[in-house]
Amino acid sequence: MSGNNSAPKETLFSPKNRKLLSEPIGTSNPITVQVLGVCSVLAVTVQLRASLVLAIAVVAVMGLANVIISILRHGIPPRIRIIVQLTVIASLVILVDQVLKAFVYDVSRQLSVFVGLIITNCIIMGRLEAFALQNKVWPSFLDGIGNAAGYGSILLLLAAIREFLGSGTLMGYQMIPNFVYDIGYVDNGFMILPPMALITVGVIIWIHRHRDRGLVDVS
Amino acid sequence: MQDLVNIFVKSIFIDNMVFAYFLGMCSYLAVSRTVNTSVGLGAAVIFVLGFTVPVNYLLESFILGRGALSWLGPQFATVDLSFLTFIMFIAIIAAMVQLVEMIIEKFSPTLYSSLGIFLPLIAVNCAILGGSLFMQERNFGHITEAVSFGLGSGVGFFLAIVGIAAIREKIRYSNVPDPLRGLGITYIITGLMGIAFMSFMGIEL
Numbered sequence: 203m204s205g206n207n208s209a210p211k212e213t214l215f216s217p218k219n220r221k222l223l224s225e226p227i228g229t230s231n232p233i234t235v236q237v238l239g240v241c242s243v244l245a246v247t248v249q250l251r252a253s254l255v256l257a258i259a260v261v262a263v264m265g266l267a268n269v270i271i272s273i274l275r276h277g278i279p280p281r282i283r284i285i286v287q288l289t290v291i292a293s294l295v296i297l298v299d300q301v302l303k304a305f306v307y308d309v310s311r312q313l314s315v316f317v318g319l320i321i322t323n324c325i326i327m328g329r330l331e332a333f334a335l336q337n338k339v340w341p342s343f344l345d346g347i348g349n350a351a352g353y354g355s356i357l358l359l360l361a362a363i364r365e366f367l368g369s370g371t372l373m374g375y376q377m378i379p380n381f382v383y384d385i386g387y388v389d390n391g392f393m394i395l396p397p398m399a400l401i402t403v404g405v406i407i408w409i410h411r412h413r414d415r416g417l418v419d420v421s
Numbered sequence: 422m423q424d425l426v427n428i429f430v431k432s433i434f435i436d437n438m439v440f441a442y443f444l445g446m447c448s449y450l451a452v453s454r455t456v457n458t459s460v461g462l463g464a465a466v467i468f469v470l471g472f473t474v475p476v477n478y479l480l481e482s483f484i485l486g487r488g489a490l491s492w493l494g495p496q497f498a499t500v501d502l503s504f505l506t507f508i509m510f511i512a513i514i515a516a517m518v519q520l521v522e523m524i525i526e527k528f529s530p531t532l533y534s535s536l537g538i539f540l541p542l543i544a545v546n547c548a549i550l551g552g553s554l555f556m557q558e559r560n561f562g563h564i565t566e567a568v569s570f571g572l573g574s575g576v577g578f579f580l581a582i583v584g585i586a587a588i589r590e591k592i593r594y595s596n597v598p599d600p601l602r603g604l605g606i607t608y609i610i611t612g613l614m615g616i617a618f619m620s621f622m623g624i625e626l
Binding site for chain 1: 598
């Protein structure tokens, strides 16, 4: 990558490349539009801290996996490409898992199996299949980072909503002042339970499609 | 025996893959348009989970876990290969899916043609890898427990996907607000189904 970084800025962040980065965050968001990688979004969003760690992990795995597959794209026989992709992703996830265990052990305990489940996260496989196998290294890297960021933005939004309404905190810090509780405000414990994650995503999709009419499912 | 039934029922209703852990959501949302296809996918998931969880259990307890290699000799008693878990599990799953596909093709061509494209897709279904990882986390004492956990999780997924497919077939005739059509309403219904399944919480057999 160092060779690419020394190239002039205009070619690195040309409008086309910028679009690769920004589109997945808005109009082709992996979660709300492409419906990929939904599992972990729903399960780990009880607290903002865990979600932030998972989002960073996914950005790292996805950026690197896209780069590696893009470098190897001429050497992979099409018949065994899924196994090659899974092996690359699994090796990267092992690295991420070891790093998390070493530096943020409590969060790693909290995420439990969901770090391992990054392997089967469909966004990563989906982007490798759809983009990295046909494109050069730098656009693939941007596409990976962009999609992971689109995924991460929904993850963080959902976690912020659920933690704020469910426990009155953000990142573990109390957000709702004590006098509000004295008046009689009660945390909505229901937001912490699994089903509310689904309903909250449903509402986010509703708002997103309401603002962006082109996405409405007409069938 | 009672333990096995307990694990089976618990993994169907209380620790349901879809409603309690949201695993296998991608295929759950993508393949639940009609009841027929969802029955096919559900059956394939039961099959593959019932196979891979016990196989990965054996792998975990005889090769990967801390001290699991001690059957090779005392000098292996301290070897801990657990960092290889992910890559081994996913390899076993990919291989088992391929094997199951070939077995079904050979012995029951009708079932094979009805499952069709869903079988290879199962390799990247997170419910399958999730089943193996939860098995590892729960430290089952015996392989029969792993079998009943695998089958129970599969049946739980089957019930969930057939249920949502039936509801989606009905809801096609309802007057849903435009932006909520399709994906949005499916999420909300799944949430409501999850609330219904929560009523099983705390049941001990």
